[in-house]
Amino acid sequence: MRAIPALITRSEFSHWLLIVLVAAWILPGLIGHDPWKPDEAYSFGLVYHILQTGDWVVPTLAGEPFMEKPPLFYVTAALTAKLFSAWLPLHDGARLASGFYLALTLFFIALAANEIHGRGRETVLTLLASLGLAPLAHLLLTDTALLAGLALGLYGFALGLRSPLVGGICLGTGAGVAFLSKGLIGPGLLGLTALLLPLLHYGWRTRAYLYCLVAAAAAALPWLLVWPLALYLRAPELFSVWFWDNNFGRFLGSSRLGPQQEAFFYLRTLTWFAWPAWLLALWALWSGGNERLRQPGTLLPLALLIVTLLALMGAADARQVYALPLLLPLALLAAPAAELFPRWASILLHTLGVVVALAVLVLVWGVWSALKFGFPAILVAYLGNPPPMTAPEAGAFAAVIALGYSVGCLAALYFARRLRERVLVTWSLGMTLFLGLSMTLLLSAVDAQKSYRGAFTALRAAIPATYRCVASEGLGEPQRAMLEYFAGLRTLRRAVHPKTDCDLLLRQEYADEPVSLDARAWRLLWEGSRPGDTKERFRLFQRL
16 A cells, blocks of 8 residues: 555554445435335334324324334434434434444444454444345334444443443443343343353353343343333233233244244345355354354354344244344454455455445446436346336436545545455445445435335325225235325224224225225225335225
8 A cells, every 4th residue: 555654554544444434334325215115114103103292102103002112213213303303304314313323333343342352443344344234224223223232232241351340331231222122132132142151251250240240230220121111001901012922922923923934044144144244254263263262252242143043043033134133243253354364365355345346336327327318228128118216316416426435435445455454345345335326326216116105195185175084904014104104194994993984995905906895885086006016006995
């Protein structure tokens, strides 16, 4: 790196590159688009209820209790939405909460890494490079708050080896944040890890570690009691639904709330979801030998990885987003690999990362050109003629930002080729480039595909000036949330109100499903769907 030493040292360059890279990675996609189906849509519905009523005790979706998760993330999102409401739409302001928890996650995992093996920078870069984190973490998801809680808990474990009181407070607070984000799964993972660690290393078989756990229990107690107690005092039956059905019932499969897990789902998912972290982690463990396996800096993340993987594989349901907690221990395990890779392997992975980054650059700009100008023809033909997505409306400002990402990432790739962490930097730059370009050049096109704004605004216009009420059939949580937000309309679901006698009926059906209502009793007023959606179709009927 001969162009830099006259101005700054290589270490200083790496430090500033990391700061800029983290900011460039977190910011794209946080603002500028509607809540997307499925998770963002229903999550914002819960935030919207808090903004309207101020009630945080009972999570409510379109007028009905929705007891899937505790309210910490939704309360945080409501606060950021209100704080920035003068400058941003409510849904964009709410999504800033995801950026806040992402920053906390990276901060605490860096502290944990510095505490156990002094490689905080490499750990952060590994997370930024992971293929599965970037597409999910920028959405309005409670899982970002869960990650922040687990990262703080990891820091508490690491710090507890030399400072039991402060480490215990961090551990307990992390468990509390994780609990109020997604329920029992977060503190359960940290608790099982706490029980496993004394079996693995003598450093956790001390009186100081016991003091650390006592401090953790005391710090976690307020987080574990305040909301559940308030919920129980308000509505004991809803507390039972949350505690039993959405924690134990979901895990065991008795409540049948999530998609059923397929064989080896998480092992298959991690091959791409955790790339390149899993490869680097395996290399670090193999090349370090038995000596590395006996070090606390290896055993701590390894214990959490084993506990989390076994818990996920033992659950009845499975989704890709549930695998996010696996990235934290994998990143900690992978960090030492930057120094352990042989030169030929480092050059190979670095070159592959450069090729991927260049492919992303060419592909995203090419897709934007195909949608905007109809060139190149090969991409137009692949996307469909006419293309299935609305032509992007990226203005001059978005194009300038995309150009800045392109030039900046190419320059960083050039200067990073001689860095010790060049493999991690290269793959992190590739993911940052993908986020920066796709969330500027293609944002409006993707938003047109995933937003319910157009469909439900048209539905609102089709509703008669006077009506008694609107019943609904087959309407899911994301659709009900967005119907209230975009159309100001709440329906009475026939599954909940079977005796309702509304004069309007809204049905969510498959796109190719024929009209099945009696034409002598119901008249079709309107039907529509999101642009390019070949699965969902909404039909509004009026009683004759």
